[in-house]
Amino acid sequence: MSGCDVLVVGGSGRVGASTLRWLDRLAGRSSKGTPPLKLAVGGRSEARFEAIRDRLGLPQLGFRFVDLDHGSEALVSAVRGAQLVVHTAGPFQGRDQPDLLRACIAEGVAYCDVCDELGLTRNAKALSAEAIAAGVPAVVSCGIWPGVSALMAAVAVERLGGPETCDRVELSFFTAGTGGAGPTIVSATFLLLASEVVTVVDGVLMHQQPWTERRVVDFGGGIGERECFLLDNPDVFTMAEALGIATCMSRFGTAPGVWNRLFGVIKALPKDLLHQRDAMQGLALFSMPIIRAVDVLVGATNAMRIDAYRKAVGLRLGDKVTLRCVHSDLEDCVGQATAAFALELLRGRFGIHLGEPTIAPGVWYPVELQAVARHNILTVAKENALVWQI
Ligand SMILES: NC(=O)c1ccc[n+]([C@@H]2O[C@H](COP(=O)([O-])OP(=O)(O)OC[C@H]3O[C@@H](n4cnc5c(N)ncnc54)[C@H](OP(=O)(O)O)[C@@H]3O)[C@@H](O)[C@H]2O)c1
Structure with missing residues (x-):
């Protein structure tokens, strides 16, 4: 299993790959001499991972086998050692259990997802007390919409x-x-x-x-x-x-x-x-x-x-x-927005020098984020926008 800072589950998919591209770009800009973020794809197919790694031109990209349907123990060991998990493995419709978030809380790993299914989002929110107890910050329903x-x-x-x-x-x-x-x-x-x-x-x-x-x-x-x-x-x-x-x-x-x-x-x-x-x-x-x-x-x-x-x-x-x-x-702006949320979760944590943390432990909806986190994420989302009347 490759070591990684950020594991993008569903990273071989369109939203996941776009998120990886933006994470690499944004983290590279703000690294200020620290080692580059180690990024990895979580998915079910090594062949699809290799295709995306080559398409993105990220030879250092790692791979971890993750199948959301393989039970909680497998998920816990899949996220072990990561600093942050970004869940883009949709569709979310038809799922109601936030199993990946549960695994992250068990392992003390920060978490965000692009979930557009309300039932699942609410069930994730119900884990907030557990996340606080474990010191885990998590934001659900990130991305461009829902999210930004x-x-x-x-x-x-x-x-x-x-x-x-x-x-x-x-x-x-x-x-x-x-x-x-x-x-x-x-x-x-x-x-x-x-x-x-x-x-x-x-x-x-x-x-x-x-x-x-x-x-x-x-x-x-x-x-x-x-x-x-x-x-x-x-x-x-x-x-x-x-x-x-x-x-x-x-x-x-x-x-x-x-x-x-x-x-x-x-x-x-x-x-x-x-x-x-x-x-x-x-x-x-x-x-x-x-x-x-x-x-x-x-x-x-x-x-x-x-x-x-x-x-x-x-x-x-x-x-x-x-x-x-x-x-x-x-596709590009979903990845841009998701990477912005992800980097905000890493801010001031895990030896990544991006200032002070702005998102406390707990499970948060985007609308609940404090003004500083909101501002930072919107600043990233503004880049390349054709219209920005905000
Ligand atoms: N919040 C937002 O702004 C926003 C905007 C647009 C889309 N979305 C959501 O983003 C989701 C992803 O869309 P997409 O176009 O990226 O889809 P996609 O290209 O089909 O990618 C989905 C990825 O999920 C992985 N996956 C599916 N089932 C899995 C499982 N059981 N275990 C592990 N991995 C699994 C697939 O990996 P394998 O290689 O293993 O098959 C694939 O890489 C959609 O559900 C959509 O609702 C959110």
Whole structure:
């Protein structure tokens, strides 16, 4: 087993490989004479690891065998000796046990993931007391969205004067085509179309039908107005729980418009079928040639918009804060954002000289991070952004 500082489980995949590329780039910049971070891929296939190592041009990249379905003992020994585990091995839909986080807590290893499945995120949060006892800092549902989106929402709420003065937050996302995504993100989207959407309305947690409540959202420069629909996003629940925002929801749209129609058709398929991970992966693989062809035409842009509304006082309607950001490539910016969260977890720890730690032991949602950590992560996410109105 190779020694490593950061183990990226799912590192042979698209999000994982992009995270490794950014970790190498960012850690190299901030190393200030310390030895370079030792990075490793955790996965089930050495052949796929070798292909990614060569593609990334990182000959020092290590490999550890990790299969999430091989039981807890195997996971504990897989993470042993690492400083940080980054979990990108999706799809997360269909899983409800945070086994990898449990293994990290057992071994005293810091942890983050890109989980976009609310049930799993909440079960991970329930391990916070154990993480505190073990001195382990962990952040769940990192990445660009969920992740940076929640940090943007926290900034917007703060700018309004804090949670006491804000009573509604709306999150909107647009990705051109699939954002150049692979079959896993496509199948994760199919699985989400089978999941009820958690929204919070006037303080009440609601379960709504996905791909409803169409709204046209202006994403600004270069993107313009796009139609968006309700789709589940852990940011909604974490915002409501952590900040007590009374009304919160999240919408997503893609292009071309025919994809939005197609998602509406897929949503109408029998739920039993939509909940089958293998069937959805199969459907995603089957659809890839046409998805790829469309992606070539529409690009891979990722756009996010956050609207936070001030509570109305008397007859005076509340004003609002709107934040926007756009990156040219979804896969690249997910890795960039995930690496930013990962490096923040390493800051001031494990002999890595990046100042003082900014994330205390415990399991945190991104929206709960302190202002300094939030600022540091957003500063990384800003790099290469086409639009950054934050
Ligand atoms: N938060 C965000 O901003 C954000 C944005 C986009 C996507 N995501 C999430 O990122 C996830 C990954 O997407 P992707 O496009 O990178 O997928 P991908 O290319 O298919 O990669 C998935 C990786 O997971 C590994 N894996 C799958 N099952 C495993 C298991 N049982 N044990 C160990 N490894 C396993 C695979 O490794 P093997 O080589 O072993 O098969 C593969 O390397 C998606 O689920 C998506 O929901 C999050």
